[in-house]
Amino acid sequence: MALFRIRFSAGLQYRAAAIAGISTQFAWGFMEILAFMAFYRSNPAAFPMEFSHLVSYIWVQQAFLALIMPWGVGGKVVETIVNGNISYELARPMSLYNRWFFETIADRVSRFILRCAPILIVALVVPEPFRMTLPPSLPQLGMFAAAILLTLCVVTAFCILDYISVFYTMSRFSGTIFVITADFFAGGYIPLPFFPEPLRKVVELSPFGAMQNLPLRIYSGDIAGMHAVRGIALQIFWLAVMVIIGKMLMKYSLKRVVAQGG
Amino acid sequence: MIRLSNINKTFRVAKRKSGFGNAVKALFSREYEKIRALQDVSFTINDGEMVGYIGPNGAGKSTTIKIMCGILTPDSGECDINGSNPWKQRLRHVRDIGVVFGQRSQLWWDVPVIDSFDLIRDIYKIDENLYRRNLDEMIALLDLSEILKTPTRSLSLGQRMRCEIAASLLHSPKILFLDEPTIGLDAVSKIAVRGFIKKINAEHKTTVILTTHDMQDIEALTERILLIGKGRILLDGSLTELLKRSSANKILVVDYNGNVPSLNEHMSLVEQKDGQISVTFDPVELSVSNAIAHISAQVEVLDVSVSGISAEQMVAALYEEYRI
Amino acid sequence: MVRLYLKYFAINIKSQMQYKTAFFLHLFGRIMLSFATVAGVWFMFLRFNRVEGFTLNQVLLCTAVTMMSYSITEVFARGFDIFPRLLGNGEFDRYLVRPRGVIYQVIATHMEFGRLGVFIQAVIVFCYAIPNSGIVWSPDKILTLFLMIICGAAVFSGLYIIFASFSFFTVEGLEFMNILTHGGKEFGRYPYAIYGEGILKFLTFIIPLALFQYYPLLYLIERESSPLYILTPLLSMFFLVPCYVFWKIGLRHYKSTGS
Numbered sequence: 001m002a003l004f005r006i007r008f009s010a011g012l013q014y015r016a017a018a019i020a021g022i023s024t025q026f027a028w029g030f031m032e033i034l035a036f037m038a039f040y041r042s043n044p045a046a047f048p049m050e051f052s053h054l055v056s057y058i059w060v061q062q063a064f065l066a067l068i069m070p071w072g073v074g075g076k077v078v079e080t081i082v083n084g085n086i087s088y089e090l091a092r093p094m095s096l097y098n099r100w101f102f103e104t105i106a107d108r109v110s111r112f113i114l115r116c117a118p119i120l121i122v123a124l125v126v127p128e129p130f131r132m133t134l135p136p137s138l139p140q141l142g143m144f145a146a147a148i149l150l151t152l153c154v155v156t157a158f159c160i161l162d163y164i165s166v167f168y169t170m171s172r173f174s175g176t177i178f179v180i181t182a183d184f185f186a187g188g189y190i191p192l193p194f195f196p197e198p199l200r201k202v203v204e205l206s207p208f209g210a211m212q213n214l215p216l217r218i219y220s221g222d223i224a225g226m227h228a229v230r231g232i233a234l235q236i237f238w239l240a241v242m243v244i245i246g247k248m249l250m251k252y253s254l255k256r257v258v259a260q261g262g
Numbered sequence: 263m264i265r266l267s268n269i270n271k272t273f274r275v276a277k278r279k280s281g282f283g284n285a286v287k288a289l290f291s292r293e294y295e296k297i298r299a300l301q302d303v304s305f306t307i308n309d310g311e312m313v314g315y316i317g318p319n320g321a322g323k324s325t326t327i328k329i330m331c332g333i334l335t336p337d338s339g340e341c342d343i344n345g346s347n348p349w350k351q352r353l354r355h356v357r358d359i360g361v362v363f364g365q366r367s368q369l370w371w372d373v374p375v376i377d378s379f380d381l382i383r384d385i386y387k388i389d390e391n392l393y394r395r396n397l398d399e400m401i402a403l404l405d406l407s408e409i410l411k412t413p414t415r416s417l418s419l420g421q422r423m424r425c426e427i428a429a430s431l432l433h434s435p436k437i438l439f440l441d442e443p444t445i446g447l448d449a450v451s452k453i454a455v456r457g458f459i460k461k462i463n464a465e466h467k468t469t470v471i472l473t474t475h476d477m478q479d480i481e482a483l484t485e486r487i488l489l490i491g492k493g494r495i496l497l498d499g500s501l502t503e504l505l506k507r508s509s510a511n512k513i514l515v516v517d518y519n520g521n522v523p524s525l526n527e528h529m530s531l532v533e534q535k536d537g538q539i540s541v542t543f544d545p546v547e548l549s550v551s552n553a554i555a556h557i558s559a560q561v562e563v564l565d566v567s568v569s570g571i572s573a574e575q576m577v578a579a580l581y582e583e584y585r586i
Numbered sequence: 587m588v589r590l591y592l593k594y595f596a597i598n599i600k601s602q603m604q605y606k607t608a609f610f611l612h613l614f615g616r617i618m619l620s621f622a623t624v625a626g627v628w629f630m631f632l633r634f635n636r637v638e639g640f641t642l643n644q645v646l647l648c649t650a651v652t653m654m655s656y657s658i659t660e661v662f663a664r665g666f667d668i669f670p671r672l673l674g675n676g677e678f679d680r681y682l683v684r685p686r687g688v689i690y691q692v693i694a695t696h697m698e699f700g701r702l703g704v705f706i707q708a709v710i711v712f713c714y715a716i717p718n719s720g721i722v723w724s725p726d727k728i729l730t731l732f733l734m735i736i737c738g739a740a741v742f743s744g745l746y747i748i749f750a751s752f753s754f755f756t757v758e759g760l761e762f763m764n765i766l767t768h769g770g771k772e773f774g775r776y777p778y779a780i781y782g783e784g785i786l787k788f789l790t791f792i793i794p795l796a797l798f799q800y801y802p803l804l805y806l807i808e809r810e811s812s813p814l815y816i817l818t819p820l821l822s823m824f825f826l827v828p829c830y831v832f833w834k835i836g837l838r839h840y841k842s843t844g845s
Binding site: 019021028035042 | 625629764776
């Protein structure tokens with residue numbers, strides 16, 4: 001918790017940066033919606049989700065970006081591995097995996113808190129058709145909350161796999177390929193309903209489908225009822241798998257580091 | 263020749279207050295505070311002089327150096343360096359100067375030092391013969407032959423500083439600015455760097471302006487010192503003169519056999535341990551020979567040393583005197 | 587000056603080749619990154635066939651031009667992108683005490699070849715789109731395409747210079763420039779006209795991204811036949827004038843405050 005507070009106040013110091021960041025993200029979301037609107041105009045029948053669902057998808061994506069993006073925020077972590085300071089970290093009593101996990105989550109949450117509310121507020125008051133809608137029902141909102149929390153955990157577990165790859169390449173670019181893959185198949189570029197049909201079905205079952213795809217679509221009601229419950233169950237499954245793999249790989253890699261004398 | 267007259271420089275610094283409310287306010291409007299970094303700074307330095315520029319942190323040393331290098335423009339005042347104005351005739355001016363910032367590198371981190379040197383040759387369009395001659399001289403004087411092929415990142419701090427200084431001299435500048443050149447160096451490197459600077463000054467008549475916190479640099483290198491405090495030049499004079507003036511009191515250390523000697527009314531005790539006594543006195547009231555005679559009359563003297571106060575102590579006294 | 591630039595070029599290559607693994611991982615990562623963008627465009631067209639009357643192959647020309655222009659800027663004007671760092675670590679002061687142009691030194695000292703990944707991806711897309719676009723590649727069309735890429739790089743460089751000039755005044759809140767630089771590249775995957783009248787006007791008269799991308803594209807695909815459209819990219823070069831003026835103002839501010 002103390003760890004949490006330090007990270008949080010560190011984030012607060014960059015207020016001007018936050019304002020700039022918020023307006024950038026807002027402009028970004030706006031441009032994305034305009035692009036989709038152009039496609040909608042050229043063929044409304046081919047549009048795979050309701051347009052208002054798409055608008056909500058994009059605003060929620062922007063507002064929750066810090067929680068759901070698979071991009072690592074652990075520049076510091078990578079640095080400790082590359083410069084060898086990792087050996088000091090090993091001397092601490094806390095498990096390194098848990099430490100990284102909670103540090104990364106704290107980082108993400110502190111960024112998120114600064115940026116989320118302003119984006120959501122503006123998105124709720126801009127004129128139609130850019131206005132974000134509220135979730136269709138209270139239970140739906142609850143499922144959204146659960147899904148977004150799980151997404152946060154899933155992407156964090158994923159990021160740690162990315163950190164571990166640094167042990168082997170000693171370069172901060174090592175995991176880029178996986179991160180881009182994850183971002184793309186999680187619906188970071190275009191939402192999954194816009195994918196070609198057979199591919200979409202496969203991706204929805206993959207760990208990437210358990211990332212931002214799910215909460216962003218649950219929010220607007222694009223995924224509802226049993227589909228949503230099944231999605232959340234899948235998230236829990238993939239989270240468990242990734243944490244187990246991550247812990248095992250970590251143990252193995254650390255042995256290597258220790259064997260090399262740090 | 264360097265001539266600065268009535269240089270003034272004021273900085274506006276944003277006030278930062280603590281507390282969340284103030285932080286939010288600061289997003290929209292900031293209050294500024296004026297800091298007078300330099301006030302009527304004037305001095306003249308002749309060709310071939312070595313000058314130590316000293317003063318506590320924040321006194322205005324780097325501001326002055328930056329103005330003389332053409333990095334900063336002053337609010338008012340004149341500056342003429344070998345016939346150019348540093349901030350108006352940048353390109354002409356910088357050909358004649360070499361600059362070493364002690365804590366910053368101008369060498370490429372990942373390639374051998376010699377590659378950085380070659381690039382500098384092309385940047386300054388140094389004539390090939392001159393370049394060869396200068397490079398050979400640096401290699402000999404700074405003992406670089408072993409390290410020229412090493413990437414900068416693998417050099418020790420001392421080795422790197424030697425290379426930095428060499429890099430700043432390849433184009434035969436008439437003036438060399440050294441901003442804390444010995445910071446962080448070990449004793450051996452410090453001595454090497456000082457010896458080199460001295461030689462360059464003697465052989466090429468390069469004007470050297472040196473800022474440092476290490477008074478041994480000053481003692482070893484410069485005859486003239488400029489003391490700056492709170493943006494004003496407080497003192498401009500010869501180091502020996504100053505030492506003479508402020509070292510009114512001498513320190514006498516005597517090793518002896520026998521009982522503890524008594525002191526006369528002009529002496530005061532600094533330290534007494536078995537077999538050694540240190541006393542201090544004003545040579546105007548009591549001559550050195552009389553002081554020694556006074557003690558040797560009481561005990562068998564084994565060894566004697568007399569010293570003035572060190573430059574370090576003197577500067578500390580000066581800071582005290584000027585309250586800076 | 588050219589000879590010295592080549593020297594800088596060589597020393598940049600030599601530096602970056604010290605870390606070969608990092609270099610190739612970076613390069614490959616960049617290729618993937620832009621590939622994801624291209625794949626996004628492709629998926630959209632599998633579903634929609636056309637947007638505002640443009641076909642996939644026509645749009646891909648746009649995508650490739652924008653990516654290539656941006657990548658040239660990213661590799662060769664990188665110094666402006668990392669400019670706050672140059673100010674912070676004193677490297678910029680070093681440029682000021684050397685007898686060469688300051689902009690020249692900013693550009694020459696920092697090239698980042700790992701960022702050629704986007705360029706490579708653009709080449710791949712061109713290889714597909716040029717033969718499949720149905721355009722007859724007469725000399726005037728080739729000239730147009732060439733001007734699009736070169737002038738695009740100039741406009742993006744201008745945006746980088748604006749970013750750098752801002753950092754003379756403050757380093758906080760510079761992220762908003764992202765929407766123009768990085769955003770300009772990402773949204774340039776489609777012809778800028780699809781974002782509507784207002785955005786197009788903005789990108790024509792204020793930040794002239796559309797001048798090197800949308801208008802000459804109309805000539806390439808023969809929606810417009812006036813040869814004036816060949817020259818619209820050249821018009822975008824005027825953007826560099828205000829950029830340069832702003833840079834000068836920033837530099838003067840820096841020299842009077844030192845921060």
